[in-house]
Amino acid sequence: DAGVIQSPRHEVTEMGQEVTLRCKPISGHNSLFWYRQTMMRGLELLIYFNNNVPIDDSGMPEDRFSAKMPNASFSTLKIQPSEPRDSAVYFCASGDFGTFSRDGNQPQHFGDGTRLSIL
Amino acid sequence: DAKTTQPTSMDCAEGRAANLPCNHSTISGNEYVYWYRQIHSQGPQYIIHGLKNNETNEMASLIITEDRKSSTLILPHATLRDTAVYYCIVTLSDKLIFGTGTRLQVFP
Numbered sequence: 001d002a003g004v005i006q007s008p009r010h011e012v013t014e015m016g017q018e019v020t021l022r023c024k025p026i027s028g029h030n031s032l033f034w035y036r037q038t039m040m041r042g043l044e045l046l047i048y049f050n051n052n053v054p055i056d057d058s059g060m061p062e063d064r065f066s067a068k069m070p071n072a073s074f075s076t077l078k079i080q081p082s083e084p085r086d087s088a089v090y091f092c093a094s095g096d097f098g099t100f101s102r103d104g105n106q107p108q109h110f111g112d113g114t115r116l117s118i119l
Numbered sequence: 120d121a122k123t124t125q126p127t128s129m130d131c132a133e134g135r136a137a138n139l140p141c142n143h144s145t146i147s148g149n150e151y152v153y154w155y156r157q158i159h160s161q162g163p164q165y166i167i168h169g170l171k172n173n174e175t176n177e178m179a180s181l182i183i184t185e186d187r188k189s190s191t192l193i194l195p196h197a198t199l200r201d202t203a204v205y206y207c208i209v210t211l212s213d214k215l216i217f218g219t220g221t222r223l224q225v226f227p
Contacts, residue, residue: 004162031213043163043206043217056214091162097213107153108215110162 002026004111006092012117018080021114024073025094033093033108034067034077043091049075050097082118089113123207128222131201137194139221141207144188150211152183154192156203163206163217166192197225 005024013019025032033048047057049069060067064083069075079086093108124142131137143152153168167174167181169190174181180193194201206220 033215035217042219043157045214045216048213050213089160093162095213107155107165107168108163110164113160113162 004092004094004109006090006111006114008114009112010115010117012119013082014119015083016081017118018078019082019086019116019118021077021090021092021116023075023077023092023111025075025092026109027073029094029096029109030072031095031097031108032069032075033095034075035091035093035110036088037091037113038088046077084118087116087118089115123209123218125205125207125218125221127219128224130224130226131194131197133199133225133227134196137197137201137223137225139192139194139205139207139223140189141192142189143207143209146187146209147211150209152181152187152190153208153210153215154179154181155206155208155215155217156201157206157220158200158203166205197223199225199227201225 007022031050034046035043036046037043046059047067048055052069065079067077091110091113093110095108096106151168151170154166155163157163167176167179169181169183183190202225204220204222206217208215
């Protein structure tokens, strides 16, 4: 059973360039999450989708960041223009959430991340 | 979501039980306690979660105090591969807010 697939695994680009990170969630999952991890700020939730609709984007740092989920099997996180301070590991996670059950929400499954370096 | 407090780091000898504490004194009645871990350079991995009762699965046990203000994650027989950062998260919703976690070092 394939897990969450992220691409690319590593990205090095120059400041000012557009960066697109991709995520394929686990088939059948209806929620998708984008996180960013840095040494200084730890693991931060950027945005999450439920049934392809953005539910909470309060963690998106600024207008240079945008995320889309055109269908249930694909999402992108775009940074335009990129800056050195955007350098981080970006994780995508998916989950099978719906009505909050008495057992609590199902766990999130994380991808291996994209390590982004902006020079 | 309730705030959690965890020790910054802990050590454990291989083969011994690792007991990782978490304080969540402001937890509300419907909030669950979740534990995830992150092994170096990998994505976080779900371990276990619970509401009131103690829980056990193939990875670990979760002990929640009767007043629910704290919990302990127990790895019964720690191995070197359990070296990781362990996050305790309290939430009611789909959102996970990660703190700084506990860095567990298992030594031979």
